[in-house]
Amino acid sequence: MSVSPVKRQKMESALDQLKHHTTVVADTGDFNAIDEYKPLDATTNPSLILAAAQMPAYQKLVDDAVAYGKKLGGSEEEQIKNASDKLFVLFGAEILKRIPGRVSTEVDARLSFDKEGMIQRARRLIDLYKEVGVGKDRILIKLSSTWEGIQAGRVLEAEYGIHCNMTLLFSFAQAVACAEAGVTLISPFVGRILDWYVANGDKKTYEPSEDPGVKSVTKIYNYYKKFGYKTIVMGASFRNTGQIKALTGCDYLTISPKLLAELSKEHVKLTPTLSVKEAQACSLEKIHLDEKAFRWHHNEDQMAVEKLSDGIRRFAADAVKLERMLKVNVLSRSSHV
Secondary structure (H helix, E strand, O other): OOOOHHHHHHOOOHHHHHHHHOEEEEEOOOHHHHHHHOOOEEEOOHHHHHHHHOOHHHHHHHHHHHHHHHHHOOOHHHHHHHHHHHHHHHHHHHHHOOOOOOEEEEOOHHHOOOHHHHHHHHHHHHHHHHHOOOOHHHEEEEEEOOHHHHHHHHHHHHHHOOOEEEEEEOOHHHHHHHHHHOOOEEEEEHHHHHHHHHHHOOOOOOOHHHOHHHHHHHHHHHHHHHOOOOOEEEEEOOOOHHHHHOOOOOOEEEEOHHHHHHHHHOOOOOOOOOOHHHHHOOOOOOOOOOHHHHHHHHHOOHHHHHHHHHHHHHHHHHHHHHHHHHHHHHHHHHHHO
16 A cells, blocks of 8 residues: 555654654664664674774774773783773763663673673673763673573672673573573574574565564563563564564564664554563463573574574674774884883
C-alpha cells in the first residue's frame, strides 16, 4: 500500500514510531551520529572505538589517553594497557555528555575465560570513570557471555553494584544463565545469527518474522517476561531494518548509524510484535542451568558455539590493533621527550 506524500509528511518515521515502543540505543563511538539520532543510551566495543579513534576528529582523545598511560609509567605494555582503558573511558565520558542514559564499555575480550580478570578490569574501568566525574549508575560494563563472564557479571552486580551488559550472546542457554545471574542487560546478536544460517544452510534469504536471529531474541524476550526476570533484553548486531521492525516492542534495540538513518527515512506503520501480555501466555517452560548443564546446552547449539568463539577472536583482534595504534603514539611521544 503506497502512502500519499501528504500523509507521509504527517506520519512519523519508522525510527520515531519505534521509540514509542522500544528504547533505542546507538551502536557507535561516533559523537556526530549520537547528536543526530538522539538515542537514550549508547554502546561501544573495541571495533567501534578502533574505527572512531582513527578519525582525525578524535585525535585529542587518543593523545590524552596516551599521555595518561605515560604518566602512570611502568613497562611499555602497562602504559599501553592503561592508555587503552583510558581511551575507552574518555570516549564513554564524551558520549555521556550527549545522551540522557547509559553508555556500555567493554572489558577486554582476551579475558573472556578469566572470571577474576574480568571482575578486576570492570572495577578498574568504573574507577577511571569516577576519576572523570562519572558515576557507575551511568555505565554498563560489557562482558562476553561465556560461563566465566556470566559469573563475573553475577559478582559485579551483587557485590559491587556494577551494572553489566552481557554481549556475544547467541544461545538460549546463555540467555537463561544471564537471567539467573541477575545481570542488568543482555545483547543477543541478531545479525550474526543470521550470517551463520545463511553461510551454513540452503536458505539465503529470510522474511523478518522467520529470521533465525529475530526468532532467537523473540524466544528470549518471551522467556524473560513470562518468568518475571528483570534483565533487559537488547537486540544487537542488525543487518537490515526488517530485523529491527520485526522486534518492535523489545525492551531495547542497539542500532548502527547507517540503519538509524534508514529508519528515519522510512514511513511505514509499525506495530509492536513483542509484548509482555503475549509473552506471559507463551508455552515456554522454566529451566535451571548449573555450569555442567549450561556447557552442555550451549555446546548443543553449533551456531552459538561457533559465533561466540568467532566474536571473541574478532573483538580480541581489534583490541590488539587498538593497542598497536596506541603503541605508535606512545613511542612517538617518547621520541619527543
